Amino acid sequence: xxxVTQTPSHQVTQMGQEVIxxxxxxxxxxxxxxxxxxxxxxxxxxxxFYNNEISEKSEIFDDQFSVERPDGSNFTLKIRSTxxxxxxxxxxxxxxxxxxxxxxxxxxxxxxxxx
Amino acid sequence: xxxxxxxxxPVTLSEEAFLTINCxxxxxxxxxxxxxxxxxxxxxxxxxxxxxxxxxxxxxxxEATYRKxxxxxxxxxxxxxxxxxxxxxxxxxxxAQKLVFGQGTxxxxxx
Numbered sequence: 001x002x003x004v005t006q007t008p009s010h011q012v013t014q015m016g017q018e019v020i021x022x023x024x025x026x027x028x029x030x031x032x033x034x035x036x037x038x039x040x041x042x043x044x045x046x047x048x049f050y051n052n053e054i055s056e057k058s059e060i061f062d063d064q065f066s067v068e069r070p071d072g073s074n075f076t077l078k079i080r081s082t083x084x085x086x087x088x089x090x091x092x093x094x095x096x097x098x099x100x101x102x103x104x105x106x107x108x109x110x111x112x113x114x115x
Numbered sequence: 116x117x118x119x120x121x122x123x124x125p126v127t128l129s130e131e132a133f134l135t136i137n138c139x140x141x142x143x144x145x146x147x148x149x150x151x152x153x154x155x156x157x158x159x160x161x162x163x164x165x166x167x168x169x170x171x172x173x174x175x176x177x178e179a180t181y182r183k184x185x186x187x188x189x190x191x192x193x194x195x196x197x198x199x200x201x202x203x204x205x206x207x208x209x210x211a212q213k214l215v216f217g218q219g220t221x222x223x224x225x226x
Contacts, residue, residue, distance in 0.1 A: 004158065035214075043159075043204060043216035056213060091159060104214060106151075106159035 002026040006092050006107035013082055014115055021077045021110045023092030032075045033093040033104065034067065036060070043091065049075065082114045117142040121205050121217035128195055129225050136190040136220050138179075138205035146207040148172075148181050148188040149214070153202045162190075162203070197224045 005024045013019050025032050034046040047057040049067055066078045075094075079086055089111050093104040122137040140146065150162040150172070163172030165181035165188065172179050177192045188205060205217040 006158075035216075042218045043206075043214075045213050045215070048213060093159075103161050103164075105161075108156065108158040 002105075004092055004094055004105050004107035006090075006110050008110055009108065010111045010113070012113045012115065015084055016081050019079045019082055019086075019112060021079075021090050021092075021112070023075045023077070023107055024073055025075055025092070025094030026096075026105055027073070029094035029096050029105070031055075031095045031097075032067075032069070033095075034077045035091040035093065035106075036088040037091070037109075038085075038088045046077075046090075079112075082112075084114050087112055087114045117146065117207060117209065117215045119205050119207055119215055119217035121203075121220050124202075124220040125223060126220060127223045127225065130197055131194045132224075134190070134192040134195045134199075134222070136203055136205075136222070138188045138190065138217060140186050140188065140205075140207050142186075142207055142209060144209060145183075146209045148179070149206045149208065150177070150179055150188070150190050151204040151206060151216075153204070153219075155201070159204065195222075195224050197226050200224045 007022045032049040037043045045058050047061045048055045064080045068076050089109045091109045092107045095104045118141045147166045149164045151159045152162045153159050163174040165172040168183035170181045179188050179190045200223050202219045202221050204219045206214045208214050
């Protein structure tokens with residue numbers, strides 16, 4: 001069964017360092033997303049991406065964050081200069097169609113720990 | 116803005132017990148409603164959904180009915196199994212497919 005894969009599963013970094021989280025969405029999907037969950041809190045929307053550009057982003061997704069689809073298969077989230085409060089589980093998701101009835105398929109998540 | 120509130124966890128039940136996890140929402144218009152499940156070590160998986168009022172979503176013995184009058188989408192299962200142990204997330208979506216999640220409810224089923 002096709003699945004969304006994410007790497008790394010866990011990354012520990014020092015505050016101020018750049019981090020890149022990688023995702024391989026399901027191959028025929030066209031819409032891509034990043035969500036995050038700070039420990040004990042809700043899963044929060046960060047950004048959606050379609051046709052090689054951001055289609056929507058949340059207030060959390062400030063200038064420190066960027067997304068890219070560099071090669072037609074990977075979908076990356078970059079955090080330019082990590083802060084302690086960026087420590088969270090980051091989930092990538094993809095979907096085949098747009099619209100409120102479309103199903104999002106999620107990866108297992110990448111846990112980021114900022115020291 | 117849109118929001119989802121779930122019952123606080125963790126919830127611990129014995130096998131074959133009846134399960135209810137409450138979920139209420141705040142939204143303008145008519146959102147679609149979802150339950151996602153996260154088994155240990157895995158990603159979020161869609162469990163069931165309902166896209167309009169009075170719809171009932173069902174899957175793997177779980178059910179939830181979209182109640183617009185009470186703005187609720189409670190998850191139920193008549194007889195839980197150890198394998199149902201997971202974290203359950205209620206969520207809503209409007210038009211642009213951005214999901215708004217509740218805080219999640221951890222469910223543990225003891226044999």
